[in-house]
Amino acid sequence: MKFIIKIFLMGILSYLLPFYFSWWSIALGAGLISLLIRGSNFNSFNGGVIAGGLVWFYLSFTIDNATNSILSEKIALLMNLTDSIWLIYASTLIGALVTGLGSLTGSLLRSILSPKKMSRNEYVSYS
Amino acid sequence: MKFIGFFLSLFVTASLITLLNMPFDNIPPIGKLLSPHQGFWQNSEKEPISLDKFIELIELKESVTVQFDELLIPHINAKNNEDLYMTQGYVTAYHRLWQMDFYARVVMGRLSEVVGIKALEYDRLQRRLGLKDMTLKLHDELMKDVYYASIISSYTNGVNTYIASLSQGDYPIEFKLLDYEPEKWTTVKTCMAYALLASTLSRSEADIEHTNFRKMFGENLFNVLFPEPDGTSAPVIPKDTPFDFEPVSQPQKPEKFEVQHIVNESISKQNPLNGSNNFAIDSTKSKSGHAILANEPDLELTAPSIWYASHLTSPDINVMGVTVPGTPVILIGFNDSISWGVTNSPRDQVDWFSVTFKDASRKEYLYNNQWFKTEQILEEIVIKNADNFIDTIIRVHHGPIVYDRDYLSNHEKVNLAMRWIAHDESTTFKALFNFNKANNYDEFVEGLRFFSGPPQNIIYSDTKGNIALNLPGKFPIKFPGQGKFILDGSDPDSEWKKYIPFEHRLERYNHPQGFLSSANQFPVDRTTYPYYVYSHRFENYRNRRVNDRLITMQNIEPEDLMSLQNDNFNYIASEILPYLLSQLDTLSLNEDQNKFFDELQNWDYFNHPNLKAPTNFELWSDILWDQLWDEFDTMSFAVNKPDIYTTSQLILSDSLVGFSDRLSTPEKETTSDLINYAFDIAVDSLNEWLSINGKNHSWNEFKGTEVNHLISSFTSFNSKNISIGGNHNIVNAASKHHGPSWRMVVEMDPQGINAYGVYPGSQTGNPGNPMYGHMITPWAEGKYYNLKFGQNKLLVGDILYEIQLTPQE
Structure with missing residues (x-):
């Protein structure tokens, strides 16, 4: 459940932040969520990949669909791509990777900053 | 261990972002470009217009309505002129911001800043030609006049308000692909069109080429291969036009006035395919009894188009037509009472003077047997991904030294100063504002007084059935042959001294034949006009075809003049x-x-497309x-x-x-x-x-007419293989890269004029807009649109989109 919530929150931030900040603010957003909400590094990365990938896929796909690929076809030609669909894939991949890595970094920072989670054994011995 | 993991992850993330946010050579930052929020996706448009319906502008005085018609032409209705021009600036920037920025860079010699070192030689030439200085001079003069200063400032404010409203995602696609941001618009940039057009239209000369040829092969062969026309074959001003004035005394031809140089390479000139046609018929030739005027400037076919159409209305003005984006005035158009159009009039507006320096320091030059001080200007050119380049330009009293040891002189120590009319103070802007508001021929002629160039055959017609052709402008009075070859810069007698008075200009007001026309041909029968007229190149075919046709045509309707504009007869x-x-x-x-x-x-x-x-x-x-x-x-x-x-x-x-x-x-x-x-x-x-x-x-396939984007590498923004007939030297002057850039026909009905127009492009400059280039095919097929003015005025059902601009509270 926490995993779903994390994905959801990272998705919201990935959607909103770039309207106000640079495009790579998606990494900061995801990092922040993983810093605040606990989760394994593996899950944090995956969550980021899913959230960022989904949002960037959704946005590029809907724009492309609504506009009949009017511009993506021209940009694809400029980049020597045979089909504008590759641009949606590329956008999705960038959104996914950058958000995923941001999320992973946030998760790793959390493990440094919160000593309680550093080691379960230590925690037990103190109690 | 944990620290290592974190820093490693941070490093990888930061590296990836840096990589994706970094340009490589000509490739823009890929992460930014592919971002759905800020990248190219945001330039994909579903609807033709995406402006807010209600916009608040700080500097606006009263509310303004803008109605876009089905061609996306804005009909601006303002309650005062400041608001009018501010709104014109705003909507023009909405459609053409990147193009405006590009033109400003062309004129100021600042293209290298955004496209890199490949534009350096171009920028150097623009600065050596003095386009920047001309623009600054024009700007400073206009800003001294309260009336024009307010128009220019208002327009500039409008552009800047639009720029300020943009987020990164809203920037036109070209900014994203070239990876730079729109900078503030300035009142100087609002004045750029003059230098842009002067350089496109009044720089045609061959002094250096002629000097080389004559030196190698002698005067006789030169005169055979490069003869001067006598103007007897269908000149602009009909041959029976009298010039009954006492001419100003002409300068004496000096004993020895030309120098002998060989220059290996000369600067690039305006394209010889730039040309135009205009013609007007009076009430006697017209079926309806109203004058009809037609004009089409033939220029390089570009995307975005060089022209932007608009309809400007305030209590003071009601004018429609086209202008160069970035310029607050209509250049070719019509109002309730008059219409006007232009074709280039080839006249030698540039002479080259050979300059001798005292020594290598180039601080003094020889003139009239004395040494005079030169002026030295350092032009710094900023280059993307390279060190700045500093060009040293020497100025003498003739003008800037364009050819010198640093530029195209082949180490031959040839120094050539450019004397160009366009360097002189220009008041052409004022002329155009006067045309926009003129109600009759007298008021139009008052406007002509201010027209200082580039030389144009300005055609006129009005709702009273009158037509006229004028060639106003600043023309030096030359002795025969002056400026055909390189002149001696040390000799005062080789210089221009006096100018042809306005009253002695070439003018024709009405004519018994019922029409007037021009097509870049020699302007006048040499035997009747007392002043020496020269250019190295004139049109000899389109003018004769237009005249042949108009002589035989009777009961002319606007459609007939449209057919004539699309005439494919190959006179050659x-x-x-x-x-x-x-x-x-x-x-x-x-x-x-x-x-x-x-x-x-x-x-x-006939050069029909299918033949x-x-x-x-x-x-x-x-x-x-x-x-x-x-x-x-x-x-x-x-x-x-x-x-x-x-x-x-x-x-x-x-x-x-x-x-x-x-x-x-x-x-x-x-x-x-x-x-x-x-x-x-x-x-x-x-x-x-x-x-x-x-x-x-078939001709259309072989010729393959193209409308190409201003950035040549943006190939997918081009339109290729456009099926259109014609060619150079044909009335329908569509060659591969050049052609009719705006076709306009106006019937001057006093009950409300009927105007028609089309151009190979679209109002929107955005390749991601569904209407990008939508007029190209109709243009190629010879179709016209009703322009929403006069009898065809914009009705509620024709409004595609309407916005209200209100003062910010």
């Missing part, structure tokens, strides 16, 4: 093809050659011309080849003075040999073309 072919065919040895033709010959034999000389004969003629005549003047290709110095008209005349009179010999063969060819040889090569070239292209050689 009609004059020379029968002779060429008669010279062919037809007995020895093979099958392909026979077919080629038959296609030409059965041709009526094959125009292709055959183009190939044959081009190859003939190349072979004829192959001697010129071996010359290592700058030289021009004789033009098509002169060449045709020489062929027809069989007086090619030895040029018919092909250098690559030992035989001595005659003209007839050469014609036969060119024919064989033409058939071979056609076969080669057919095997490469795999389609038939």
